[in-house]
Amino acid sequence: MLIGGLQKFSLIDYPNKIAAIVFTQGCYFRCRYCHNPNLVLESNFQNRIDEKDFFSFLETRINKLDAVVITGGEPTIQKDLKEFIKKIKDLNFSVKLDTSGINPNILQDLIESNLLDYIAMDIKAPLEKYKEIIQRDIDTSKISQSINLIMSSNVDYEFRTTLVDKLHIKEDPIKIAKLIKGSKKYILQKFVSNEILDPNLKNYKSFSDDIFNYLQKELLKFIKKVSIR
Numbered sequence: 001m002l003i004g005g006l007q008k009f010s011l012i013d014y015p016n017k018i019a020a021i022v023f024t025q026g027c028y029f030r031c032r033y034c035h036n037p038n039l040v041l042e043s044n045f046q047n048r049i050d051e052k053d054f055f056s057f058l059e060t061r062i063n064k065l066d067a068v069v070i071t072g073g074e075p076t077i078q079k080d081l082k083e084f085i086k087k088i089k090d091l092n093f094s095v096k097l098d099t100s101g102i103n104p105n106i107l108q109d110l111i112e113s114n115l116l117d118y119i120a121m122d123i124k125a126p127l128e129k130y131k132e133i134i135q136r137d138i139d140t141s142k143i144s145q146s147i148n149l150i151m152s153s154n155v156d157y158e159f160r161t162t163l164v165d166k167l168h169i170k171e172d173p174i175k176i177a178k179l180i181k182g183s184k185k186y187i188l189q190k191f192v193s194n195e196i197l198d199p200n201l202k203n204y205k206s207f208s209d210d211i212f213n214y215l216q217k218e219l220l221k222f223i224k225k226v227s228i229r
């Protein structure tokens with residue numbers, strides 16, 4: 001595992017659980033608004049954390065933390081992700097995986113192996129707009145496959161979209177909501193322009209509060225729970 005960062009304590013990244021967060025290095029996407037350029041661009045990678053050191057830390061947190069969140073970057077591009085999660089589960093921690101949904105086969109294997117307790121999948125845009133937002137070629141059927149896998153699994157989950165005014169329009173989350181119609185939980189995330197992959201976006205904003213409130217009401221026609229973060 002290429003571990004680029006470790007947050008030892010979080011109350012907000014796993015619903016109702018106290019978690020540590022592991023940040024993996026590397027991602028196929030190049031979302032201009034990405035908040036983790038140090039985990040995406042190889043030239044920006046920082047010193048890695050040795051997996052052994054991570055597990056030494058985790059052993060000291062047995063009965064103190066409930067869970068580990070694995071995020072990135074994109075964790076499913078890590079070759080030994082499954083073994084890594086197994087070791088975490090052997091210590092009786094719950095595992096939440098954050099993913100872009102780019103690798104449905106890996107997601108399916110992890111779900112079928114009962115290795116995931118929670119999945120958060122980012123949906124970047126309506127499918128026809130994916131390439132524009134992630135700045136990479138993609139077979140968007142992979143995104144649909146991941147959505148279907150997650151919705152038909154017994155694993156708790158959320159979908160989420162970061163919204164950047166001018167990159168997204170307010171119809172985009174409505175199209176996404178139709179794509180995930182009937183799902184349990186969809187989170188609309190406000191874009192904040194701190195440290196981002198494309199510095200040209202530093203003056204961009206998210207939608208106004210009025211638009212977020214409008215969207216929340218609209219999306220409840222398709223989704224059981226819609227939150228703004």
Ligand code: SF4
Pocket residue numbers: 027028029030031033034035036040072073074100
């Ligand atoms: S936002 Fe997520 S999917 Fe997009 S480039 Fe950053 S880490 Fe990758």
